[in-house]
Amino acid sequence: MQHSTMQHRTTRRTTAALAALATAVVALALTGCSTGSSAGTTSSEGSAISAERCKENKDAGTITYLSGYQYQSSASILEYIAADELGYFKDLCLDVTLKPGSGDTAQNTKLLASGQATVSAVAEQDLIQARANGIDITGISSYSNAGLDVLMTNEDITELPQLDGQVVGHKGYVPASVRAMMEKAGVEWDSLTLVKEGYDPSVLPRKQNGLEALTGFVSNEPNLLKAAGDDVTVWQPVDYDIPSSIGAMAVNPAFAKAHPTAVEDVLRAALHAYDFCSASEAKTKQCVGYAAKLSGATYDTAQNTKIWTTETKVIADNPTPDQPLGGIDPENVTKLVDMLHQFDIVKRSVTADDAKSWFTNEYIDAITKDGETVWPAP
Structure with missing residues (x-):
């Protein structure tokens, strides 16, 4: 395994063959093997958004979503695939292109900081490590303080x-x-x-x-x-009571500053799809089917269904304290910094206040009312 300055997580590989394949895939990740918004749906563009907000989202241009590991049916991956296939991005006038990540979180953070990706799955711990190493990205959501x-x-x-x-x-x-x-x-x-x-x-x-x-x-x-x-x-x-995170997402900060409504609505569409995919066994099967279609004939549908149901159960069993789904717990960030100090993974000069400034709940707060994701958009 190639090590970087970040202690990165190689996300949930099922076989050595797949792990080897991931290295080859990343070379194509930002040039091919992708899918654009609302493939295979009859959704009406702008049907869930005001005309003014629709224009703002269109002005954002193409938004590149980079997965944590291939098109595995994990939280932070499957709901983005489903949001695309169900037309939720199109409903919000978002042009989202899905790209499969290799499982190398360190690489994802660099692609995100450079603008080659717009949003990507990045665990809270990994984001802290990235920022400590000078990689400029911002954490915008997380599903739980539990980990995988x-x-x-x-x-x-x-x-x-x-x-x-x-x-x-x-x-x-x-x-x-x-x-x-x-x-x-x-x-x-x-x-x-x-x-x-x-x-x-x-x-x-x-x-x-x-x-x-x-x-x-x-x-x-x-x-x-x-x-x-x-x-x-x-x-x-x-x-x-050890800190971690599931389904955490990060954004390129320059994009977020220029296009805040687009960031809000990417999260809105993903959370709306999360609810859809979690609503029943039939809908879970439907969503995993979307991932299988993107992945090809070797996709293990049964195992990926278990991945989704297991992760969403962990999330449901361990809700983020005092936050809606997607909200980041600042106290969890503090605990993560303490743990990273304990094992000399980040320098002691990185403080909890530093780390908390690298995350924001502004986008989740903007799309949430009474603990629920607001749909449609204003």
């Missing part, structure tokens, strides 16, 4: 300190939130043998090379293992 990173163990491990002296597998590094959880639970970190594993989670139930624990994503590896008939225990950092 988890630790899995076989069922004979009933307390995390039982891992002392054992072998723990990871995908390139142990995520900070997982390490923070383990240390908070009393694990002696220096006693562990850390081993880089591939993308086949069956190494855990097979205890390959003495493996006793494996990092993963709550919506991916546990579902794959369950489908294979393997029972594992999933340890989630949120249960230990």
